[in-house]
Amino acid sequence: MINQRIEEASNEVQLADNRVCFNSGRVENGRGEQRLEPLPLAFLNYLISRAGEVVSRQELLEHVWCNRQVTDDAIRRVVKKVRVALGDDAKEPKFIKTIPLQGYQFVGDATVPNEKPDMPRIFQGRSWWTLCSVALIALIIAVLFVFKNEEPAHFGAVVTPLTEISGSEMGGEYNAQTNTLVFMYRGSNREPFSLYAKDLNRDLLYRLSEDDGAYHTISMSPDGSQILYQRDKGDGYQVFIADYVEGVLRHPRRLDIPQQKLALQGWSADGKEILYHAYVMSENQSHKASSKAIFSYSLENNISRQITFPLSKGRGDVLARESADGQYLAVVRNQQLRQYRLLVFAQHDGKLLHETLLGFEASNLVWSQEQPNSLLLSSFKGQLARFDVERGLLTVSEQVTPGLNDVFGECGKDCLLMRRHGMNYRDIVSTPNPFQSSSVPPVMLKIASEQVEWSPIYSHDGSAIFYLSRDQRYSYLYRLRHEGPDAGEKTLLHRFDTLDAINGLQTSADGKYLLGRREERLFMYDIHNRQFKWLTGDDEQIVYANWSADSHYIYFSRVEQHSYKLLRYSLATSQIERVQDNALARIEDESGQVFVLKDDFWLSRLQADGTELALVQLPRLPELTIIVRDNALYWADKQSLIVHLNKLDLHTMQRRAFALSHNEWTFNFDLHPKLTSVIYSKELLAASDLVKVAGRE
Missing domain, CATH: 2.120.10.30 (TolB, C-terminal domain)
Known part of the structure; x- marks a missing residue:
């Protein structure tokens, strides 16, 4: 391991395929370009200066946080930002290794770009006062930002209701081709869910379900001509399909899907197949273990086929969406109890193109209409991320908005369709x-x-x-x-x-x-x-x-x-x-x-x-x-x-x-x-x- 001094003239360091500029905060690599804030930069700088050594929490507080009292969570958030920027994995670290109950250790190679390899020098880092000044400024900005944005809770975002119903709306889905919103609704906890649609062109709201049956999940075909939904008639949820004409469901019919406990995931891009997940069984010694896999059901020949095969100790594949052009299939996999991964497959040959560790439990997954070949992932807790398929880059928003979650579409540049709910639930x-x-x-x-x-x-x-x-x-x-x-x-x-x-x-x-x-x-x-x-x-x-x-x-x-x-x-x-x-x-x-x-x-x-x-x-x-x-x-x-x-x-x-x-x-x-x-x-x-x-x- 060679760790060389970063010259003040360049202020750059090469960490494997990452080029880090400490002046601008820019991190360049094969996945694109990101920018680190001053505090994560100061943390990375200090850790490199102590390469190979275990740096304790107390040392970090003294040299990076300048003896300010901060929580363990604050330190972990900074570490996570650095790891995300460098493409590092906490489980198999290439740069920053966590030593349980002790601290952090820099384990990578740090070199100065374009410097001759026969001139190794010890990395001295910046002065303690420089680091503290940078960190102090970052902390002041962060504190001012928190107080400035304490109200409203959603960081100044402009929120406009799509409907005007008193009750609970869930499971929203947006059809961009027809500008129609479909969703589930109930007026009280004692009621089962009903199915609704909103024609956003004409501002007309339709109740689609005629009775008080227990409905669950609703999805509109890509061309807007059919509605897919689940309904419980006393023997578990069954899958139905109906023609959609001017706010009315016509000719509903049950689909003969072999799996019993399943959850709909939407349509194929051409509208000829539907996606769902269901449990598959595998032998584990003397007992059967199960996890969820993604299936495709053909509406033309009424045949189901399994299309993912998770080797998982968790729940398996919990979300799946096919891109609008039919090129890709995105899947969220619960690998272990609280570990989730995003997988992107090429549809023409089934090749796995990307596998990315998610730092949160995604509850919704939708392909972007505004940015081609990108995905939006969101969680119930208000986390939001965007994944660029071409660059293989996951960008996680720093803003967490409890009570504003589950992205299900876009309405323009930096305009999202989401679910808003009260915190007293x-x-x-x-x-x-x-x-x-x-x-x-x-x-x-x-x-x-x-x-x-x-x-x-x-x-x-x-x-x-x-x-x-x-x-x-x-x-x-x-x-x-x-x-x-x-x-x-x-x-x-x-x-x-x-x-x-x-x-x-x-x-x-x-x-x-x-x-x-x-x-x-x-x-x-x-x-x-x-x-x-x-x-x-x-x-x-x-x-x-x-x-x-x-x-x-x-x-x-x-x-x-x-x-x-x-x-x-x-x-x-x-x-x-x-x-x-x-x-x-x-x-x-x-x-x-x-x-x-x-x-x-x-x-x-x-x-x-x-x-x-x-x-x-x-x-x-x-x-x-x-x-x-x-x-x-x-x-x-x-x-x-x-x-x-x-x-x-x-x-x-x-x-x-x-x-x-x-x-x-x-x-x-x-x-x-x-x-x-x-x-x-x-x-x-x-x-x-x-x-x-x-x-x-």
């Missing part, structure tokens, strides 16, 4: 345990505010509830006492300076600690001392985590080289040791029974002789609650839009199910320690509409 409720009879009904609780509340759990003795809340900038961890002399006392325990998903809350059996995850990073909270502690590094992919029955250990699984490893963290020694391969979770109950969730989502019970007895295959979900109490197993799953709470009696192996909630996607719940009640986060009818957004990108 979940409250917390408790209900009697449907599997438990009691002469004294339990207290029923409801936790509601102007914010969204989710992930509630009971304290170890049931006297309090821990839960999470979020506004448009932060996430919060609260404790609410609902029993005893302090009933009604609400305490803010911790504020997360991030809008990332906080999930998996669990309380230890002794009531001393809370366990949870921010995205894929594990944390622990000391309730009595009000101390927050990260247990894993930011670049580690952590999935399910559980307390041991004695509260001495935390079991969790980590992704290592595309497989899951079950690990154990000791509270006494802070050491981590390996327990088992190809396992997602370990659950211990108060009687000493041990259960293991394998990577094919089969739950097994460990026998006395060390063998495993398979009990049930659970739904493949990034968030899955498994509770074992009084020799019974509890979990939740979803059929259509009905969430069922399940109980498996481990004596008789009798399984019972109860419809916990309708017309929503709730899966997380908790049981009171005395099994008297169930608490969960219930979806509200958050007012949402489809809008035109100018100035978002």
Whole structure:
């Protein structure tokens, strides 16, 4: 490794195929040109000056952030910007390597462009004061920008409603050829979805579904002559196609698609085929594992064929769109529980042209009408990215707009069609345990505010509830006492300076600690001392985590080289040791029974002789609650839009199910320690509409 001094005259450095100019912030490579802000530049400059050494967080704060107090998230955001610009991968780093719980290390080669190779010199970097000055200016600009743009929340974007309906609009799709908008709508949470269309040329709104049946997904053919939709008539969602004439669906007919549990993805470019994803099964030792693949169904000969073949431990291929000219097929693949990739295939020969790691869970994918051969990807949390197919370049917007998400089309240059919704879309409720009879009904609780509340759990003795809340900038961890002399006392325990998903809350059996995850990073909270502690590094992919029955250990699984490893963290020694391969979770109950969730989502019970007895295959979900109490197993799953709470009696192996909630996607719940009640986060009818957004990108 040769790291040479960057001359003040050039202020440039070559990092493999990346040419970085520290004066302009320009980064040039085979994928095009990007610009880095002063703070990421200062970080990269300092890391190169310490090439090969592990640079601690404290050193970064001193030499790059000039002793200012910043959060871990702020540092990670800067690191991510540098990696994106350089085309670096945190899992297989070519330049910046994360050393868990220690810091960062520059591991690449840095050379001065056009300098003779026989004149190596030690890279001295810029002075400490120069770096601090640059970083300080960047921080001041960032702070001014935040305060200036605190209101409105969408960074000055102009938002114009496309419809004027009071209720919830979802699943929008725009047909540019006919200038027509199609979508789903419901007026309350107790109603199923109906189908609507809006003729934007004549400003006419049509209700397409004549009855109150449960409809789901709607898509218009490229020429605007047909409508594709799903409907549940009591035996699951079936696929229908109908002719579309002047706001009316005519001659609806059911398509004979062999797969049962499928989700429509739209049309082929010529309108002769439809795309959908469905589960495919593969053998995994003695159990069957499944993930989603993309299928094409021919409307001419009524034949389905599988067109993608994911080798995935995640949900597989969750989104797919064919380009308007029919040249490309774009697919979003859930590789592992929280890892998503964008794949672009050539349609004429099926060749994989691009595979790009996404830094977020894309909930919508659409081809651009304004920029040929480019894609727009967006998330429910308000993230937005554009992918240029010709250059293979993914550009992620720095603006995150909670409540403004799911891009489904374009309306001109820097004009997007999106969904806007209120932030108060979940409250917390408790209900009697449907599997438990009691002469004294339990207290029923409801936790509601102007914010969204989710992930509630009971304290170890049931006297309090821990839960999470979020506004448009932060996430919060609260404790609410609902029993005893302090009933009604609400305490803010911790504020997360991030809008990332906080999930998996669990309380230890002794009531001393809370366990949870921010995205894929594990944390622990000391309730009595009000101390927050990260247990894993930011670049580690952590999935399910559980307390041991004695509260001495935390079991969790980590992704290592595309497989899951079950690990154990000791509270006494802070050491981590390996327990088992190809396992997602370990659950211990108060009687000493041990259960293991394998990577094919089969739950097994460990026998006395060390063998495993398979009990049930659970739904493949990034968030899955498994509770074992009084020799019974509890979990939740979803059929259509009905969430069922399940109980498996481990004596008789009798399984019972109860419809916990309708017309929503709730899966997380908790049981009171005395099994008297169930608490969960219930979806509200958050007012949402489809809008035109100018100035978002």
